Amino acid sequence: MMRLSFAVSLLLLLILSGCAVNPVTGKNEFAFVGESTEISTGAENYGPSRQMQGGDYTAHPQVNQYVRQVGQRLAAVSDRQLPYEFTVVNDSTPNAWALPGGKIAINRGLLMELNNEAELAAVLGHEIVHAAARHGAKGMERGMLLQGAVLAATMASQNSEYSALATSGAGIAAQLVNQKYGRDAERESDYYGMQYMSRAGYDPAAAIGLQQTFVRLSQGRESNWLTGLFASHPPSQERVDANRQTAATLPAGGELGTERYRQSLAPLLADREAYQAYDEGRNALQQGDTDLALALADKALRLQPGEPLFHSLRGDIRFKQQRYDDAVINYDRAIARDSQYFHYYLQRGLAKKQLGDTSQAKVDLEKSNAFLPNAPAQEALGQFALDQGDTLRAKQLFASAAQSNSAVGQQARQAYIRLDMVENPHKYLPVSLALDRGGYVVILVQNNSGLSVTNIVTTLQFLDNSGRLRRVSVNVPGVLRQDEQRQVVTGVGPIATNSAKKALAAQVVQARTND
Template sequence: MRQWLLLAAMVALLHLTGCATNPVTGKNELSLVSEDQELDIGKKQYAPSRQMQGGDFILDRKLTAYVQQVGDRLAAVSDRKLPYEFVVLNDSTPNAWALPGGKIAVNRGLLVELGSEAELAAVIGHEIVHAAARHGAKGMERGMLLQGAIAVAGAAASGSDYSQLAVGAAAVGANLINQSYSRDAESESDYYGMQYMVRAGYDPRAAIELQETFVRLSESRQSNWLAGLFASHPPSRERVEANRKTAATLAKGGEIGRERYQQMTAYIRKLKPAYAAYGKGAEALEKKAYVEALQLAEQALAMEPREGLFHALKGDVLAAQGQDAKALAYYDKAVTLNPGYFKHYLQRGESLTRVGNRARAVRDLEKSVELLPTANAYYSLGILASAAGDKATAISHLRQAASGKSATSQIAGKELVKLDLPNNPGAYLQASVGNYQNRLIVAVQNTTGVEIGDLSVVVVRFDGRQHRYKLSQRLPAGKTLRFSTDIPLANPQDLKLWQARVLSARLTGQ
C-alpha cells in the first residue's frame, strides 16, 4: 500500500509543478525547479564553485572585462533574459561551465587554446544556451525523479577535481559544474549557440572550427582536456557535421576577431610556460620529488612573481618537508597577492597549526571556510577546538567535515565518533527489534567507520518496563550485530510494544 501512496505523491507533484515552455526551444517540458529556485541556486553557488575551480584570474583584469563584454553581447540576443555573469578562472584545465541562472565561467586554460573572438563566442554561446534552456536545472530534476523512483522501488521491495573537498551547501555547486550533459542538451546548445552567434554578429563557422579542434584534441587523448571540457561536453564527428549543417542554413559572414582576440589574450599566452611549470611542480610534489618541485616553482616565479599560486607551491614543498616556519613566508605572499582565494588561507592555517600558533590558524581556517567550506578546514578547526577543550565546537566542526566523501571526511568521521560516542551512542549505533520464533531479538547496526565494543542496550516496553543487556562482542565498522533476548512474544503484534536503543559503547582500542 505504501508504494502506491509514494507513487500517488509523485504524480501529485508532477500535477502541481506541471509543464513549462522552454524559452529556447519552445517545447513544453516538465518543470520541478522554478525560475526563482534556478536564480537562487546560481546566486548562491557561483562564488564557491569558482573557488573550487581555481578562483578568479586576477592578474589581467582587462581579459576578464573582455570576456564579460563578449558574453554580454551574446546574452543580449539570448531567448531568455537572466542576470548573466561571466568570469575567467585561474585554472589551466581547458574548461567552461554554466550554473542555473546564467552564471558562467571560462578557464584560463581554455582561452589560451582558442584562436579568435568568434571561437570564444561559440564557447560562451553554448554555455548561455545551457543556462537559458534549463539544462542544469533539468539535471537536478532528473536527480529528484530518480530519488523518488528509488524510494518507490525500495518501498515495493521491502514495504517500506577541489570540488571533492567541498562540504555542505557548496557540494551542490560541485555536482552542478561536474555534471555531464545529455546528447540532446549538447545538440541544443550547439544549434542555438550558433543562432546566438549570428544574432550577435559573429561568424558561425567558428563553431565548426572549434568542434574540429576539440575532436582532434580528444583523439590525441591529452589528459588535461579529458579531465576538463570533454568530461562534461564530449566532442564527436557527429557534432562537427551537425554544426556544418546548421551553418549552411545561417547567414554568411560575421566577425571573426582573430587579431583582437590574440591581442587580448597575449598576456596569458606569454605565461603559458609558467603555468606549465607550476602544473609539473604540483605533480612532482604529489610524487614527493621535492627538489624537482621546488625548482619548477622557482621557474614559474621567475616568469611571473605576482602569481600567488606559484608562491603557494613553494610553500607547499617546504611544508611537505616539515619546514612550516619557512613555508609561512610564501603563504603570506600568496595571501597578499590573492586575498580572495580560499586555498592560500587553508594552507597557511594548516602550517600555523603545526607550528603551534593556534589563534592565527583558527582565523585563517575560518576565512578559508568563509570562501569555500571544505572538509580539510573543518577537520583542522575541529582538532584545534578539541585540543583547546571545546568539545561542543569540535563536534560541530568535525560533523561538517565528515559530511563529505573525501579521505579527509572519513578521517573526520572517526574523530567525531571518538568525541561524541560516549554521550551520543544512538547517533552512530542504530538499534531495532524483531521477532524470531516468538522471542524478541535486537539488531544493532554500526554506521561508523570504526570498530565498537562494550555495548549496553536497553529494550523498553511502552509501559516503562525495561530489560538491559551487556554485550561482550565487538561490532566491526558498518556491520550489524543481532542477539536474542529473554522477552517472549505471545502475539506477533506485541513487537510493536517494544523499542530498543544503545545506552553506551566505546571504541575498541581505547
Template sequence: MNRLLIPVALSLSLITGCAVNPVTGKKELSLVSEAQEMEIGRKNYAPLRQSQGGDYVVDKKLTAYVSEIGQKLAAVSDRKLPYEFKVLNNSVPNAWALPGGKISINRGLLTELGSEAELAAVLGHEITHAAAKHTASSMSRGMLIQGAVMATVIGTQGKDYAQIAQLGAGLGSQLITKKYGRDAERESDYYGMKYMSKAGYDPQGAIELQRTFVRLSEGKNQDWLSGLFASHPPSRERVDNNIKTAAKLPKGGIAGKDRFKTRTAHIKRTKPAYEAYEEGRKALQKGNLKKARTLVGKALRLEPKEGHFHALLGDIEEKRKHPAIAKQHYNKAIKLNDGFFYYYLKRGLVNEKLKNADAAKLDLERSIQLLPTANAYNSLGNLAQAAGNLKSAKSYYRKAASKDTTEGKAAYSALMALDLSENPQNYIKLRTGLDNKGRVKAELYNPTPRDVKSIVIAIHFRDANGQIRKLKRVYKPVLPSGKKRIIDLGVKNIPKAQLSKAKFGIIGARLAK
C-alpha cells in the first residue's frame, strides 16, 4: 500500500468513525463516504458491463422486465439509491451489485430460473448488498482500499474477451469477484426475502432458489463455480435460514411462473445458440477454424440477430487472413448492436490492416469510449506514428504499455524506439556506490524488453580539493533485456561526505539492432 494512504485512512477513521448501516441499524466502520459510493458505482458500471460481454439487446423487453421487478423491490428497500438493473450478454450464471445500487444479472442466470419469485430473490439479495453497504464495508476494512477510487489495468472476467488487454474497470472487477463474508450473505438473504414479501412475492421462491444452487454446486458445474458461486457460495445452512425466515413472513404471494416463462421464452429458446457459440470460440482458440465456422453457423440459424455471432465470424475470417471479409461481419455486428466495444475494436484493427487509417482511428476511438484497451491504444499509436505525429504516438503507447500483455509489450517497445534518446533515464536504471578500494561503481539495469547500448552516464561531484567536476562515462557494449552490469566509473577518492551529494544520471542510450 502507498504509505501516503495510511495517515489518510487513519484520519478518515477519526473523522467518520462508525456509520449506521441503513438496513440493519447497526454501527459499522465506514471509511467510504456515500458520495464515494455513488461515484464508484457510476464510474465502474458501464465499463464493467462492457468487460462482461455488454448489455443483452436482442430482446430489449427482457431488460425492461428485469428492471420492473428490480425497481419494485428497490421501492420497499431500506435505502433509497439510484438503482439500475441491466441484463448482460453473458452465458455464465451470475449476478452482481456495485456500490450505489448498480446491479446486473447475466443472461445465463436468467435461463436457469423458474419463476418471477426466484428472480425477485436474486435481485432482492443484490439490492441488500448495495443498500447495506457490504462492498463499501469490505473496502473500509482494508480489503480494497488501495486504489479504491481509481481505475486500474485488468483482464476481463468475461470468457469471450479474455484475450483483450483491458484498462479502466479494475476496481469494479475486484468488487464483483470479491467473495462476500457469511454475515453479508446472511443479511442479504434475510433482508432480500423481507423485500420480496413487502413487494408481494412469495418468499418460497428464495428457498427454491437456494435449493437449486446447492444442487448445482454439488454437481461441480464449472460455469456456476466460476460465476455466481465464486462470490455467493451456496450452502444447506442458507437453505435452512431461508426456511426459518419464510416462517416469519406472510404466507403466499406472487410466484409468477407463467409470466416469467413468457418473458424469458426467447432466451430459453435460443440458449442452444449461445452454447454453440461458446463451443465455436473454444474451437477458434484451438485453431480449428472449420469447426468454429460450423458451430457459429448453427448459432446464427437459431439466433440471427446476435452481434456476438457475427463478430465471431469476423474473428474466424481474420484468422484466415481475410480482413476485408472479416470487416463485413464486424459491420453486421455493429448494425445489430452499436454499443459494444469489441466490434469497433476488431473493425478498427482490420481497417488498420486494410490501410484505412481514418476509418481505423474512428473505430478505435469509439471502442475506447466504451472500454479502454491496450489493443486499441497500441494501434492508435501505430497510426499516429505512421502519420508523423510522434507526440500523440508516444501518448498512446504509454497508455497501452501499462498492460503486461503482447500488445502492451509491443507498445512499450515502440515507445522506447521513439523516446529512449530523449528520456533514457525512464528506461535504464542506475545505482552507484563505493567498492572496498574507494572506487565509484555503477550498476546498470535494463528492465525493458529491448536490448540497449551506448549508455551515457553523467557524473557531477566535488573532489577532495573542493573542486566541482563534471564527467561523462559511456558504456558501449550491449546491455541485454533484463540484465545487469556493474562498471567502474573511473572515479576514486571522493570524500564520503561528498558522495551522498554527488549526482549520477543516465543521459543517453541507443537501441541495439
C-alpha cells in the first residue's frame, strides 16, 4: 500500500511540475517534454522519416527552394520560433506531416494537386501549427503518461526499474509521422494556420476551398488520398464551416499567388505523365508483370531521364528478372542522380550479393542501413557475418531485422532462433510437469520456436527417497514440429509428499533446429 501511495505521489508531482502555457493557444497544459527534447527528437527522426516516405525530391531543386521560401514566410509570423525546415518528399501519395521541433515535409503528390501558393500556405501553415502548438510533443507525452501508469503499477507490485522510453532503429520516426491528431488539434491547426496565412499576406479564404476539395475527394474515396493526408488529417464539413467562420474574422483579401505557383511548379507539373507511368509501372511490378512494368519504366525515363526513381524502378525490374548485372547498372544511374536515398544502395547491395561481390555488397548494405535501419540490409549483413563465423554480430543483426513484420523480418527471426537455440533452448521450448496416476513425473515440452527442433534434452530436478536433491537428463525422442507438444515419461517417482512436489523443476538445456 505504501508503494502504491508513493507511485501515485510521484505521478502527481510530475503532473504538477509539468504545467506550462501553450505558445500558440495561450492555454495552460501539461508539458513533460521540454523544447530541447522536441527539437532533438525532430532533428534525429527527420532524415529517417523522409527516407521511409520516399526520400527527398531531387529532380528539380528549384521546387524544393520554392516550398522552403513559402514555409519560412509563414514560420516567420508563427507564435513560436523553432528551427523550421521544409522538404519535398518524392512520393505520389498526397500527404504532408510535421515532426516535433518544426521539421515539416510535403509530398510531391500533394503539390501536384494544389492550385495556388495560398493553398500551399494553408497546408504548410497547418503543419507549422502542429509543431508550434506541440501536438506531436503531446503525442509523445501521452506515451509517457501511459508508461507512467505502468510504472506506478510496477512499483506498487514489485518496485522494479522501468524504462520510460525505449526506441530502436527507425521505429519512433514511423510513429511520429503516422500519428493521428485528435479533432481539437486539427481545429487548432486550421484556425491558427489561417491566422498565419493572413499575417504572411495570403488570402485565408484559400483554406476554405482547399478543405472543400478535401471533403469532395474523401467522399470519392480515392485510395491514394485515403492512405495519405486523410489518414492523419481527416477532412469534414465541420472543418469547412469552421474555416469559413475563421475567415470572416480576418482581413479580406490577400495573395493567392496562382501564377507564381504555376511558374515555380512548372518543372514538376510538366512531369505529371512521367510520374503516372512510374506509379503504374511500380504497381505492375508488384503484380508480377515485369514486361508491362519495364515498358512503363522506359516511358517514364523517356519523359524525364533525370528522375532517379525511374532508373531505380528499372533496376528493380531487372532484379526481379534475376538480371543482376543490368540491375546494378540501373542502380548506378539512380545513385548518380541522388546519392542520399537508402533504397538505391539496398537494392544495389542485394544485387551485388547475388553476383558474389561480397565486399561491395557489404559497403552498399551498410550505407543503406545508415540512411534508414531496414530489415533486408540487416538480414543480408547478418548472413555475411555468419559466413565469416561472427555469430555474435550475426545474432545482433538478425535480432534487429526480426523487428520487421515483413517476410524478410520473419526470415531474420528464424535465422536468429537457429543461432540462439544453441545457447538458450529454454526460451523456445517451455516445459511443464505433471504426475501420472502412479505419481510418476511426466514432462510436457512445447515447441514455440516456429521451427522444427530435434536433439532435445531436458534436466529434471527432484528429491530422491533419502531427501537429497538430484538432477537427471531426459531425452525427448524424435523431431518436435512447430507448435507441437510432446509428453515424455521419466520414470521418476512416485512423488507423494508436498515437499517432493515443490522440489520438482525441469528445463530444456539442449536442442537444435531440424534443418
